[in-house]
Structures are given as structure tokens and as C-alpha cells.
Amino acid sequence: MAERGAHLNTTAAESSRASIFELLAQDSLMTAVKPALLHALKVLADSNPARFGVFWRNLDEIYAVLDLLLQHHYLSRTSASFSENFYGLKRVGPDGTRPAHRGLGRRQHLRSLLLLALLPYLRIKLEKVLARQRDEDDFSIQMPKSLGQKMYRAFLAAYPFVCMAWDGWSFCHQLLYVFGKTRTHSPLLWLARVKLSYLTARDIQNLDLKQVDRTLSSSQSLGERVQSLLSAVIGGMAVSLSTSLSLGVFFLQFLEWWYSSENQSTIKSLTSLPTPPPPLHLEDQEAASTHGSVCPLCRKVRTNDTALATSGFVFCYRCIYTYVKANHRCPRTGYPSELQHLIKIYSPDG
Missing domain, CATH: 3.30.40.10 (Zinc/RING finger domain, C3HC4 (zinc finger))
Known part of the structure; x- marks a missing residue:
């Protein structure tokens, strides 16, 4: 619970408006996790391709499922994503009266899940499909003939401008937030109809009491006990991840920087593989x-x-x-x- 109380200072007491620096830091926290997981799965796949190669080939799906479960747990328990809770923040709906320990409303919860976990997954898959299609087009000499092919070529040409427009919108949103002209620093929060603010002392007390009540509760049915057990397992994994990240954020960001170079990644992927066995001699x-x-x-x-x-x-x-x-x-x-x-x-x- 130490990370929740880190922001209970005079600034947080005077205003619940979060600092732009903390907002940008929590945005970059989850982006530091995936490169570390990517490197770990790559080492496993290189050591035993037959057994662990499936994890490497389905990395995006595995990460999306884990991210979805993690974000669902934190949104349900703390009204915040994992990285937002790590920095002592919470999501507040339009009314602003719902306690953090009760989680978000149903609509805000679903919108937040879609924008936190599913939207990044769909964007990554789309960019990979477009990259493969560009490679195919480089080797193809056929001109697009059908209407579908022409529309696809037009989409390929327009996609970089769409990404540029999105990045420009995000940057303008951040500037407007700095000057106090908007409630959110990100278009994703605006689409989810929520804003970020600091956890209060009452929020932290209620979150601690909720964990104690869930632990001491004994008069439960079998279904409720199974649900509580699954929730405890996911919660334990989340808390363990939170604790480890609080000690290793710098290390994860260092890994993100180290493995961000495409050249270095390609060189390491070639030099780290063992020498392949020679082909078998044919009997004939x-x-x-x-x-x-x-x-x-x-x-x-x-x-x-x-x-x-x-x-x-x-x-x-x-x-x-x-x-x-x-x-x-x-x-x-x-x-x-x-x-x-x-x-x-x-x-x-x-």
C-alpha cells in the first residue's frame, strides 16, 4: 500500500488534479513491461523452439489476455488501471461520487477495458498485417484491378496520416490539460468518460478495509468461495507484480531502451541462435x-x-x-x- 500513500502530500490535499508528469509516467509504465516479457519469451524460444516456440508466435495474444485480466482486477477493486493505481491515482466517473473501492460503473468499466487492453492489441495486429502486406507488395508487380484492392491500397496510403492525426490529437490534449482547459490528458480517457485524480486518505482506508473483510469472511457459499479464491489468486499475482515493479521500474525501462533498436534486435536474433545441424546425407x-x-x-x-x-x-x-x-x-x-x-x-x- 506504500505506493498509494506516496501522493498524500499538501498538493494532493489542496487539489485532486494529477500532475502531467505523473500522468505521462504512468502511461509509459505498461509500455516498459511488454519489452521485458518479449525478451523473456524470446530467450525461451531460442533455448527450445519446439517446446516454447508457440509462446513466441502467440506473444500478442498471451500479453493481451494477461493485460485484460490484470486491468479488470484493478478496475474492479481500485477504480484504476494497474499503472494508475501504482502512482496513487483513480478513475472518476461523470458524477465523481462513487468510492474507489467499489470500482467503476459498468459502462465506464467496459469502456476502460476496451481502451486499455483490446485497442492496443488490435492496433498492433493491424500494423503487423499492414507490414506483411507491404512486403508482399514489394515483391509483386501486379497492379490493383478490383475495387477492394484499390480501397486497400488507399487505406495503406492513408494509415500513416491517421496515426499522425491521432498523435497530434493526443499532444493537443496534453497541452490543453497543462493549461487547465480539459479534464483529461489523453483522448482514451475522454472516450472512456472518466478523469484521473489522486486517491484520498478515505479511499486508501476503504481499500485496506475491503481486503481485510474479504480475508476474514467465512459465511460464504461454495460458488462465492471459488470466486473469492480466484480473485485472491489474481489479486496476489497483481500485488506481486506491483511490488516487483516498485523495485524494478528502472530496470524495466532500461530493458525497453536496450531492446528498442531494430538493428540490435535483428543482430541478437541471429547471433544468439545455436549453429544448425548439417543436412542428413541421402542414401541414394x-x-x-x-x-x-x-x-x-x-x-x-x-x-x-x-x-x-x-x-x-x-x-x-x-x-x-x-x-x-x-x-x-x-x-x-x-x-x-x-x-x-x-x-x-x-x-x-x-
């Missing part, structure tokens, strides 16, 4: 003589030779492009791979 001598020109996927003579940088194996371009796009790994070694790891091989004869 005739097949062995042509083995150097056979694609390991289609078992035919390779066309448009393409090497996969993560393993060193050479395939037909069409075969390895289709496989890596669908599975995100090497078909021979299982190493995590992406389309940018495909390398065209130019023969000195051709």
Missing part, C-alpha cells in the same frame, strides 16, 4: 549428387534460390516465403524466423 548416390540443388520443402530442383538467415538452409523462394509467413519459424530447425530473414542468392553463372 544419384540423389546425393543433386542434393545441393533440391529444395528441402518441395523436394524438387530449387528455383529462385533463397537462404533463411536464421538457419542457413536454402529453399525455393515461393516455398520458404509461404512457410515462414504462415509459421514464423525455420522448417528444418524450428528457429523463430520472419520474412526479413529471407536472403536472395545470386548465382555467378546466372
